[in-house]
Structure formats: C-alpha cells, structure tokens
Amino acid sequence: MIDLYTWITPNGLKVSIALEEFGLDYRPHTIDITRGDQFSPEYRKINPGSKIPAIIDHDTGVTLSDSSAILLYLAEKTGRLLPASGPARIEAVEWLFWQAGGFGPTLGHAHTFLTYNPGKAPFAEALFAGETRRLYGTLEARLAGREHIAGDYSIADIAIWPWVSRFQRHVIDLGDFPKVQRWYLAMAGRAPVKRGYAVPHVTGEIPLP
Template sequence: MLHLYTDSSPNGFKVTIALEELSLPYSLHHVRIDEGDHQQPDFLALNPHGRIPVLTDSDTGVVLFESAAILLYLSERTGKLLPQNARARWEAIKWLQFHASSVGPLLGQRVYFELFANAPIAEAIDRYRNLTQEMFAVLDRLLANRPYLAGEDYSIADIAHFGWMHIAQIVHFDFSQYRHLSEWYARIGARAAVQKGITLPAPATGA
C-alpha cells in the first residue's frame, strides 16, 4: 500500500497528480505545515529534512522524499508516464531534472522574496523575476515544436513543471506572454487527474 504524506503545495501536487493519473490506490496523510506537523518526530523519521511530500510503499519498504524521486519511482513501479523509447525517456528525465534544479528553486525564491519576506529587497525581487522570466522563455521555445516536454508523450516531466506553474498562476506570476507555454499549461490543466490532484489534500489558496 502506498502512503502519501503531503500538504497543499506545488511539490505535493506533483505527486497527487501522478497518483491520480496512474489510478493507484493510496492513503493520503495531510501534513499541515502551518500547524508544524512537518517538525513532529514521526514525520521527521520519514524525512529528517522536514519537507513534504513523502511516499512510503509498505509492499516494498521503500521510503522516499523529494518529488522528482517519487515521480521516478511511481513511473518505474507502473511502467507508465515515462516514454518507452530511450531517446524520449531521457528527454523526459532531462526536463524533470531541469525542473528540480532550476524551475522549482527559482519560483520558490521568487515566491519568498515577493510575497513572504519581512521587508522587500528590491535586488532579490528583480533577480528572481528576471530568472523566472528567462526560464519561462526556455520552456516556451521548447514547447513551440512539441506538445509535451519530452516530445509527443505526456510524462512526469510535465507533471513536475505543472505543479509549480499552477502556483505561479495562483500568485499572479504572469506568463501569458509565452503563448506555447500558456497553451501547454491549459492542455495539462484540462486533464481530469490534474484537476483532482491539485485539490489534494486541499486546494492552494494563494499567498
């Protein structure tokens, strides 16, 4: 049995979307970060860094944190959401890693400096606005010639990117000028599993 420990966040939504896409049975445990659940001993035993999401598989004994690792595990477990063709498979993994190393961290820093910092720091705000706009442009150019990040196949790369792009929309980080990226976002967002996944364990409400 799969157990998912998560909260309403971009990283959490990646995994709820994937589980819904794969129609896998799982038990959902709401880790309420605002209430400090992520710092409780039972959760820290699963992830000593105190971050969501965490996935445990009681059938295999596997315990995973880091959303990219969880997405790869679910794909390997089911044989789905990664292309079978080797070139396309590595294309998906490459863009999954791009998300993990660039997209998520950059948008996370922009959210912090624009919305949560105690005092505005103009240099930091400008830096992360510029870096995220550059990242939007990279994705827009890629999607000008393919429907999904890996090519013709919808994959965990798309799911990973959608989690943070969904939050970007909610907090009004506008990327509408990037037509191909915006069309991709609408295409992914129309999927039934995505629409359900972004409501679990509760919808994001903005900052």
C-alpha cells in the first residue's frame, strides 16, 4: 500500500495518474496548499521541503518526494512505462527531465503572471507568454510522426500531460498546436488518466479544446 500526499496541481496529478496507470493500491491524503497544509509539522515529517506530492510506500519502507523522482521510482518498482535500459530508456528520461527543468516551471510561472496577476508585471507576462509558446512548439515538433513523446507510452507522457491540461491558464489555443492537441485528447480519453485527474477530489471535467 502506498500513501499519497497530494493536491490538485499538475505535479500532484502526475503521481495520481501514474498510480492509476500502474494499478497500484494507494490511499490519497489531501494536502490543501491554499490553506498551508504543506507547512504543518505532521507533513514536514514526510517532506521537510513542504511541497507536494509525496509518497510513503509501505511495501518497501520508502518515503519520497518530487514528482519526477516518484514517477521514476514507481516505473522501476513495477517494471512498466519505462524501458529497462538502452537508448529508449534515456529518451524517456530526457523528456521527463525536459518537463522537470523547463516545461513545468515555465508554465507554473505563466499561471502566476498570465492568469492570477494579469497587468501587474508586463515584462514577466511577455517573457513567460513567449517561453510558453516556445515550449509548446518544442512539444509540437517532438510529436511529429509520433503517437507518444518517447517511443511507447511512458512516464514522460504522464509527467507532461497534466501541465498541458492547464492550457487555458497558459492562454494557449491548442488548435495552434494540432499534434499536441491530438496527443492531449488521446491521453484525456484514457480511463486511468480520468481517474487520476479526480484525485484527491473532483474539480470538474478534463478541459477540452
């Protein structure tokens, strides 16, 4: 059994979707970051960094935070959704790290400036609007002639998709990126993705372009 400590953010959704895809038994625990639950003494014992998500795997005794690290751990635990070795594994890890180092952080800043604080910092808005479109363009180019981001369906797809699901907050029309839109809709139709999207609670239907 795995305890999942999470909230309704892209980083949280990555792990709940992965747990559903892997078919692992887990218990979700709500860490409401809008109320500051992540700073509670109880949660800090699990993750001193006060970020979500985090897991405790009672089968192995592992406590782990950082969504990308958790995805790698779960893939290796199950032997699924990540090639065991060779170039295919490196390719999937490359795109997992692309999400962790660029796509996710940039889109998180886009949320802050473009959706939650429009008009307050024009330079930052222009910077992150431009970077957001550039990164969507990178993803569009990557998906040319590919069904998935790195060979077969993998944790790279699972890591990137929840960020794209916030396309409205990025002020992005997915119609401008038809290959991303095709991939996004195919992912949105997967039953495990739908279940994972509703953890720790339902916030509405998956956004559709």
